[in-house]
Amino acid sequence: MNAFAPLLAPFWFAQLFTGAKSFIDNPLIGSPRLNARGLHAGRVRLAQAMTARRRRRLADAVDPADRAAFDRDGVVEIRDFLPAATFGALQQQLFAYRGPAREMVQGDTITRRLALDPAARRAIPAFEDFCRDPRWRALARYVSGFDIEPLLYVQSILPQRHDAPPDPQIAFHADTFYPAMKAWLFLEDVAVETGPFAYVKGSHRLTPQRLAWEKQRSLSARDGDCRLSARGSLRIDTSELAALDLPQPTIFAVPANTLLIADTFGFHARSPASVPATRVEIWAYGRRNPFRLAKGWDVWSLPGIAERRIPIRWWLGDRIAGPANQPWRPVGLKSAADG
Numbered sequence: 001m002n003a004f005a006p007l008l009a010p011f012w013f014a015q016l017f018t019g020a021k022s023f024i025d026n027p028l029i030g031s032p033r034l035n036a037r038g039l040h041a042g043r044v045r046l047a048q049a050m051t052a053r054r055r056r057r058l059a060d061a062v063d064p065a066d067r068a069a070f071d072r073d074g075v076v077e078i079r080d081f082l083p084a085a086t087f088g089a090l091q092q093q094l095f096a097y098r099g100p101a102r103e104m105v106q107g108d109t110i111t112r113r114l115a116l117d118p119a120a121r122r123a124i125p126a127f128e129d130f131c132r133d134p135r136w137r138a139l140a141r142y143v144s145g146f147d148i149e150p151l152l153y154v155q156s157i158l159p160q161r162h163d164a165p166p167d168p169q170i171a172f173h174a175d176t177f178y179p180a181m182k183a184w185l186f187l188e189d190v191a192v193e194t195g196p197f198a199y200v201k202g203s204h205r206l207t208p209q210r211l212a213w214e215k216q217r218s219l220s221a222r223d224g225d226c227r228l229s230a231r232g233s234l235r236i237d238t239s240e241l242a243a244l245d246l247p248q249p250t251i252f253a254v255p256a257n258t259l260l261i262a263d264t265f266g267f268h269a270r271s272p273a274s275v276p277a278t279r280v281e282i283w284a285y286g287r288r289n290p291f292r293l294a295k296g297w298d299v300w301s302l303p304g305i306a307e308r309r310i311p312i313r314w315w316l317g318d319r320i321a322g323p324a325n326q327p328w329r330p331v332g333l334k335s336a337a338d339g
Contacts, residue, residue: 021232074204
C-alpha cells in the first residue's frame with residue numbers, strides 16, 4: 001500500500017467526477033472490486049447521459065443530414081467540404097508554411113504537429129475560412145458535446161519510417177470512456193496504402209452489449225499486458241465486434257478536401273500502411289470533463305486565448321514532464337510536407 005494513500009485518497013475520489021481514465025494511475029478507477037460493483041460502467045452511463053443532454057442543446061445548429069448521419073454512425077464524411085478556390089488557397093498557403101514543429105514516434109510511425117497559433121494563422125489566412133465555417137463549427141460542437149473551440153493543428157502522419165514494431169494506433173480502440181471529438185480535413189488524397197482512418201460505424205452508441213463489454217474489460221485492464229488499455233484507451237479485436245452487434249470497420253480512403261468528424265468513444269484506428277507516406281491534414285480535437293453540468297463559459301475559447309492554447313500546453317508539458325518524458329519532441333522549423 002502506498003504510504004501516501006490516505007493523503008491521496010480525496011484526490012483519487014475527486015477524479016471520479018472528471019475525465020480521468022487511467023486504470024493504473026488511480027486505484028479507485030482501476031479497482032477490480034469496485035468495477036465489479038459497477039463503478040466504471042456507472043461512469044460510462046452517466047457520461048453518455050450528460051453528453052446527450054448537452055448535445056440536445058446544440059442540435060438545432062447542425063445540418064439535419066449531418067446530425068442524422070452522426071447519430072446513426074458516430075462519424076460524418078463530407079467530401080468537397082470547402083469551395084474549390086478556398087481549398088486551393090489553403091493548400092498553397094499551408095504547404096508553403098514552415099513553423100515550430102513537434103514530433104512523436106510510435107512504433108514505425110512519426111506524427112508531426114504544427115500549432116495553428118497566431119503566427120501560423122497569419123501565414124495561412126485561408127485557414128480562417130475553414131475555422132469560421134458555420135457547418136464545421138456546429139458539427140464540432142455537437143460531436144464534442146460542448147460549445148467550445150477545439151484544439152487545431154496541422155498534422156502529418158508518416159508511417160513506415162522506422163524499423164520498429166507496428167504503430168500501436170493500428171489497433172482498434174476507444175480513446176476514453178466518454179464521448180469526445182476528433183476531426184480531419186485532408187489536404188491531399190488519402191490512398192488505401194497510406195494508412196487511412198478506419199471507424200466501426202455505430203460503435204459510439206452505448207448499447208447493453210457495449211456496456212457489458214466495458215464492465216468486463218474494467219475488471220482486468222489495470223493488470224493486462226496492454227499499456228494503452230491500462231491507461232484507459234481500451235483496445236478491441238475486430239473478431240469481438242460481432243458479439244457487440246457491430247459491423248466490421250469502414251476504411252476512409254478519401255479524396256482531398258474531405259472532412260471527417262468522429263466520436264472517438266467509438267472504436268477506431270489507423271489502417272496499416274503498406275508504403276512509406278506522408279498524410280497531411282488539419283486535425284482537430286475537442287473534449288472536456290464529461291460530467292460538466294452545463295455549457296457554461298469557456299475561457300479557453302476566447303479570441304486571443306484559443307489560438308495560443310497549443311503553445312501553452314507544449315510549454316507546460318516540457319516543464320511538468322521534463323525533456324526526457326515529453327513524448328512531443330521539438331524538431332525545429334518544418335513544413336507539413338517534409339519527409
